[in-house]
Amino acid sequence: MVLLAVMRISDDAYGVPIAREIENISGRGVARGSVYFALERLEAKGLVSSALGEPTAARGGRAKRYFHVTARGVREVRDTRRTLTRLWEGLPQLEGLGV
Amino acid sequence: MTVVRPPAVATWLLRRLGRRERLESLAGDLWEEHQQRRSSVWYWRQVVAAIALGACQDVRDHTWLTVRAVLIGYGVLWLHFSLLVQPTTSFLNEYYLSLPPGIRGPVFFILLAVVPWAGTGWVVGRLHRSHLAAVVLAVTVFVFLPMVFPELARKVANALDHPRYVPALAAQVWQH
Numbered sequence: 241m242v243l244l245a246v247m248r249i250s251d252d253a254y255g256v257p258i259a260r261e262i263e264n265i266s267g268r269g270v271a272r273g274s275v276y277f278a279l280e281r282l283e284a285k286g287l288v289s290s291a292l293g294e295p296t297a298a299r300g301g302r303a304k305r306y307f308h309v310t311a312r313g314v315r316e317v318r319d320t321r322r323t324l325t326r327l328w329e330g331l332p333q334l335e336g337l338g339v
Numbered sequence: 340m341t342v343v344r345p346p347a348v349a350t351w352l353l354r355r356l357g358r359r360e361r362l363e364s365l366a367g368d369l370w371e372e373h374q375q376r377r378s379s380v381w382y383w384r385q386v387v388a389a390i391a392l393g394a395c396q397d398v399r400d401h402t403w404l405t406v407r408a409v410l411i412g413y414g415v416l417w418l419h420f421s422l423l424v425q426p427t428t429s430f431l432n433e434y435y436l437s438l439p440p441g442i443r444g445p446v447f448f449i450l451l452a453v454v455p456w457a458g459t460g461w462v463v464g465r466l467h468r469s470h471l472a473a474v475v476l477a478v479t480v481f482v483f484l485p486m487v488f489p490e491l492a493r494k495v496a497n498a499l500d501h502p503r504y505v506p507a508l509a510a511q512v513w514q515h
Binding site for chain 1: 374
């Protein structure tokens with residue numbers, strides 16, 4: 241979910257918009273710390289990369305950390321989507337036949 | 340533009356106990372969102388969640404360091420009971436009986452549980468400053484929880500192994 245949020249935001253993907261994107265789409269609150277821990281794991285796996293921006297007064301003099309999805313991350317999303325699509329196919333419950 | 344400062348104590352706690360990696364970026368994000376009319380309650384909740392999540396992550400990432408902290412915790416506790424509590428047992432018994440019945444429980448809970456917990460936490464924390472929250476969490480969960488709430492500790496252990504025990508654990512925590 242975090243990886244997809246980073247992809248959707250694209251150039252301005254740092255903690256605040258990523259968390260808000262997930263909140264808007266899922267309709268649930270998100271702990272900001274959990275977003276960073278997920279991003280840290282994704283970065284360790286080479287699925288995202290990050291770079292520090294400039295410190296700003298609006299953030300108490302702290303810099304933003306911008307995240308970008310790597311080519312490997314895009315491949316991973318594509319593979320996951322393919323797998324999920326295959327799993328969803330042929331499920332009568334999801335087609336409204338068996339409910 | 341008027342700067343609305345977030346709660347200073349919460350910020351201090353985050354800097355002191357938060358996981359080092361990405362701490363500045365997370366603190367900046369929380370500051371930025373607090374400026375955008377987020378409440379102090381929201382800020383506190385985010386800080387507590389970040390410290391707890393960071394401690395859990397640290398425990399996972401530094402298993403041997405956690406094991407060492409727990410062993411040191413047991414050692415400090417053993418020293419506390421053998422050098423301080425046992426030699427003064429007769430005095431403690433007399434003291435216990437001289438107290439009004441209503442406050443005996445709380446006073447002894449503080450003397451025999453809270454003081455050793457704070458002391459052990461302090462010693463272990465001093466020895467592992469860069470992972471303070473993680474080691475205090477580990478000592479609390481693995482050393483003190485079984486000592487003070489054995490039934491609760493058994494349910495936590497069950498819930499870790501078998502998720503079907505989670506509702507029973509949640510009910511127990513809710514009662515406490």
